[in-house]
Amino acid sequence: MSRPKEKTRDPEKRRHPGVRTKIYVRDDMIGSGKVDLLRLIDQTGSISGAAAAMGCGYRRAWFLLDTLQRCFRQPLTVTQRGGPGGTHLTELGKEFLARHDAHEAEISTVSAPYLAWLESQQS
Amino acid sequence: MSRPKEKTRDPEKRRHPGVRTKIYVRDDMIGSGKVDLLRLIDQTGSISGAAAAMGCGYRRAWFLLDTLQRCFRQPLTVTQRGGPGGTHLTELGKEFLARHDAHEAEISTVSAPYLAWLESQQS
Numbered sequence: 001m002s003r004p005k006e007k008t009r010d011p012e013k014r015r016h017p018g019v020r021t022k023i024y025v026r027d028d029m030i031g032s033g034k035v036d037l038l039r040l041i042d043q044t045g046s047i048s049g050a051a052a053a054m055g056c057g058y059r060r061a062w063f064l065l066d067t068l069q070r071c072f073r074q075p076l077t078v079t080q081r082g083g084p085g086g087t088h089l090t091e092l093g094k095e096f097l098a099r100h101d102a103h104e105a106e107i108s109t110v111s112a113p114y115l116a117w118l119e120s121q122q123s
Numbered sequence: 124m125s126r127p128k129e130k131t132r133d134p135e136k137r138r139h140p141g142v143r144t145k146i147y148v149r150d151d152m153i154g155s156g157k158v159d160l161l162r163l164i165d166q167t168g169s170i171s172g173a174a175a176a177m178g179c180g181y182r183r184a185w186f187l188l189d190t191l192q193r194c195f196r197q198p199l200t201v202t203q204r205g206g207p208g209g210t211h212l213t214e215l216g217k218e219f220l221a222r223h224d225a226h227e228a229e230i231s232t233v234s235a236p237y238l239a240w241l242e243s244q245q246s
């Protein structure tokens with residue numbers, strides 16, 4: 001599973017200039033960590049599964065999700081108790097992921113000429 | 124003189140969701156701090172003047188400028204010794220500021236619909 005943060009911290013992947021964006025909503029920041037967590041919950045069907053895939057503890061994952069949720073009036077996830085259990089994304093959670101990814105793609109497109117110029121100026 | 128960092132840290136200015144961008148070039152990050160410093164050198168004509176306007180020490184300003192310069196093969200500034208002295212931006216320094224500002228404006232435009240959606244979802 002891809003982890004943007006890891007990628008950009010890897011010197012081998014940093015030969016080309018890049019752009020990183022953070023969204024702030026009041027006092028909270030929405031960065032790739034929280035978005036990746038939500039995506040992993042969608043993929044694994046649980047917070048513990050997402051935590052394991054991210055290589056962090058359950059409490060850390062729960063805290064990140066709670067912080068992200070504070071930016072929204074309606075729930076991003078639903079946790080089912082009893083039976084097979086698990087945590088799933090609501091329609092809003094899925095819409096947020098889709099909109100966030102679309103925004104990242106737009107940023108990437110609009111940044112390409114500037115990043116290419118920066119690369120041409122590198123020592 | 125405007126200081127984006129201050130602005131976004133001010134809760135009164137944070138009623139609307141926003142976006143913050145960082146550019147990375149190899150191991151260095153180009154954020155608003157370094158760009159503002161270069162702009163203030165352009166406006167004040169010296170590193171010490173820029174440091175005073177930013178509310179940081181000369182050594183801190185010099186370090187930030189040095190880090191920014193490492194992303195470029197050619198000099199962003201020229202320091203004149205003797206006479207009135209001072210530090211001025213080269214044509215490259217001015218071009219970098221212009222390109223960076225244009226990129227920020229494009230990011231702002233492309234982000235507006237996503238930020239408006241986020242605002243509509245706030246609790």
